[in-house]
Amino acid sequence: MKDSIIYSLFFFFFFFCFGDFADSLTPDGLSLLSLKSAVDQSTAGSAFSDWADSDASPCRWTGISCMNITGFPDPRVVGIALSGKNLRGYIPSELGNLVYLRRLNLHSNNFYGAIPTQLFNATSLHSLFLYGNNLSGQLPPSICNLPRLQNLDLSNNSLSGSLDKGLNNCKQLQRLILAGNHFTGEIPAGIWSGMENLLQLDLSDNVFTGSVPEDFGDLKSLSGTLNLSFNHLSGGIPKSLGDLPVTVSFDLRNNNFSGEIPQTGSFSNQGPTAFLNNPLLCGFPLQKSCKNQAPSSPGNPNSSPGSDNNPKKGLSPGLIILISVADAAAVAFIGLVVVYIYWKKKDNANGCSCTGKTKFGANTEKSRLCCSCINGGFGNSDSELDPPERGRGEGELVAIDKGFTFELDELLRASAYVLGKSGLGIVYKVVLGNGIPVAVRRLGEGGDQRYKEFAAEVQAIGRVKHPNVVRLRAYYWAPDEKLLISDFISHGNLASAIRGRNGQPISLSWSTRLKILKGTARGLAYLHECSPRKFVHGDIKPSNILLDNESQPYISDFGLNRLITITGNNPSSGGLMGSALPYMKSSQTERANNYRAPEARVQGNKPTQKWDVYSFGVVLLELLTGKSPELSPTSTSTSLEIPDLVRWVRKGFEDENPLSDMVDPVLLQEVHAKKEVLAAFHVALACTEPDPEVRPRMKTVSENLERVGS
Known part of the structure; x- marks a missing residue:
């Protein structure tokens, strides 16, 4: 690595002193060339093929975005997007000279070494996506010197050390994703109440110890999933988490939490998977009663308060009376049943x-x-x-x-x-x-x-x-x-409404689409939560969502796979x-069914309700984008078909593409719907999480959609 740094310095010295292009290439371009020199060229492929040092501006280079800034004759670099290129190298400190850089997207490569503190001299940075590399060292305390930092995703690296309390200076932070690293120590308390804009927090798959900070409950803007799974956290789960918005899902699996799960606020919306593999946890929604885990008394950890060490002590008089009353009530109930059967037969x-x-x-x-x-x-x-x-x-x-x-x-x-x-x-x-x-x-x-x-x-x-x-x-x-x-x-299905019966799609207004989505979510939530069998549909897609003449949706074809199996x-x-x-x-x-969840495409897996959640999320994305995830095997792709719609939308949000690049052009005419469309996108992205355990329940999805436009 030292050799690479020396080479980089020599590279710049040579450029500035002897290069013919030094007078033509902009300062931003020179800073970018440090990134090219920091990457092993045997892994570069075509990533830098058009990064020519003789160019006057880097704005046409692969992965570079520029913008005209008032007061400067040349456009300035505002974005670097070189993700998934298999690049191997280090992140050069010279990128900190790009003072107007807003987005740095180098995820899913093989960058190694520490994150240079000089990078944070680029004070316009608001999105830093470095996940899926091999970065090491500590999280730089100066990272919150970036006054506009909104998105920080450093997951799936080899970062270590403890979290600095300086994180409380990240006032504008919306997404903090540090999963899949080697962070240790306790999660610092007293810093979370100041993060008023935080939407997503993922600290999973690290080595954090100690208890969960009480002030996590102050994250009032949080949505999606609070993910603390696969750590070594211990102690009781703080009741303050119940103060989080009801739309927040918890993922506290694989820790060492103990005691009874609180039953207040947003805890009532959590399923049992949120608390799995915490052997000392008890209470609803786990099927483990807390009666067998009596609290320890100070003098004897194996005894409960009020216990008697004499095992031969008999039943108390009060308990005997209670048993007698219960027996009498049971006899009376049996008598009522006999009378009911008699009158039923008479009727x-x-x-x-x-x-x-x-x-x-x-x-x-x-x-x-x-x-x-x-x-x-x-x-x-x-x-x-x-x-x-x-x-x-x-x-x-x-x-x-x-x-x-x-x-x-x-x-x-x-x-x-x-x-x-x-x-x-x-x-x-x-x-x-x-x-x-x-x-x-x-x-x-x-x-x-x-x-x-x-x-x-x-x-x-x-x-x-x-x-x-x-x-x-x-x-x-x-x-x-x-x-x-x-x-x-009477009015066919949603597939026909979206794509048209003869290739001529029907123009659906935002209010109509929202009505269809809300109704479908309510129906699915009912099948999952309230139906006698708690059905799993297993095949949610537009052709199975029927519409009446008022665009009211009806879910069809549920439970039929089992009947087909029986008829044989x-x-x-x-x-x-x-x-x-x-x-x-x-x-x-x-057509190929690209509405199915990733785990549903593995042969032998049994359908789950989270399959339906994913499929509904894809339908939601289709109504938002106007693009179909399904491709006919006999036809070529058209502008309205996206082979992997979920990945396309996620990449659009990561690259912070304008909403107009992703949303159905028909909806752009309804200016008042912009905020509602954005909220619906967030619901869809939560539904289509790759990990089924992280996806919300349909009940939560339905509740979130009901708030859109209300």
Whole structure:
């Protein structure tokens, strides 16, 4: 490294004293040449191929951005972006001479050595992205001498030492990401309350010890994830973290925290994964009661306050009375159950039954009144009892919603046409005799020995009742045919709305897009948190988000993969509906599913709710950018298609590209929506985090979107 520094100094001395270009190349260009000389040229590739010392200005060089500054005849360098170039070398101190440098982006290379303190003479720096290198040494205390510093990402390096309390001078800092280094010691307290603009804090995968500072709770602007995982932090989790915004997710895994998890404020929004691998932690949401971890008394660490050392001591009189009262209450409860069953049977004897065993379409007033008592509650099942014993012979329609009154013959005689075809079956639009359209999905012919399993799955799907989820109304079971009958949603799907039916996209206003996003998020959150099975959809994409004539979204196709597995046959082959209804080949081209989460693309992985969160994030990005992440394997890329939309957007934010470069041009006309669009981008980036554990729950996503535009 010393040889490289000597060479750099000689390089500059030679340039200034003897070079013919010294009078032509700007001072900023000369400073940049120090970076070229500091890099091993065998690793440079084409990164510096156009960095010619004979140029008058460096502004056309690869990775260099310039801007006209008042009072200077020549443009000044404001950005350096040479990320992911496999460059090996050190960061030269001469870059500190670039006094108008705003962004330094050298991440994902092989730079080594310490971060030079002279770099912070470039006082205009507001974004420093040096992650993914092999930088060593301490975090320079003078780094907060940069008055405009907003983004500091030094993750995945070999930095060490402790954090300096001088960090409290970083008043404008918005992102502090130091994950994946070798920092040690305690996280300093008393500095965080001054960081009023901090949005992201990631100190994970270091060697920090001690307790979590109480003033973390003062980070009122924090969003996304507070990540302290994979350290050696200990002690109790401070209750002050509950004062953080409810949208903040915690990641405190793999530490040595102890005691009970607080239950106040934003703690109520955290899932169990936030606290895993802390053996001494207890309490909700962990399935580990704190009753078995009684607090230690001062005199005896193995005893709890008020304990008696005499193991033969019997039950207290108060406890005996309590047990007796509980026994009496249990007897009374059993008596009430017996009386309820008696009156229930008596009601059924009088002809009022809600078991679903009557003929499909029964419509007596008495039956409606009886069933309304069961179905009155929000989210309750229309048939909470066991699946009816059907499907053993000719096949029969089974009502999930008793409001539907039609027979199988009427269904087969009705006018119909194919809406689409996929691995989840052919979907028909069927118009009944009363003029009501329904969607009929044909699942296949097999699975005749698994009726009870099939019926139980269908009943679970039928219990889902939410304004943004397609409602299942009935099903048909026979040995040679399985059909699902659900609501028909009139205005196609979101994919058609975005891309158009004939290649002509429909112009969606920001308010319409926001309405679609909010409704879809609410529906997904319901499936994850409130549905009987806590469903995982597993295939969220625009074609599975249906729209009505008011652009209200409806999530479709959830729970179908399991039903296809049960039926075990190709749903697109002949069968009852295949012969009774006209067949039309779907015109939809099969496209690569780039909405899937990275872990979902690994064969053998089971679907999780975090898959859905990622997929929803990609849909959100598509509505924000107007660019599709899907590419047809038979077509070439167009300006509206981005093979990796998530990576493209992330790079845009890292490089601090103007929002106008990423957002759908249609939305640029709605000036009032700029702040809302930016807020939605942050939600999308949180949803599409590579690590599924870091992604928020859909409930949190929905709550964040509800705040946008409200």
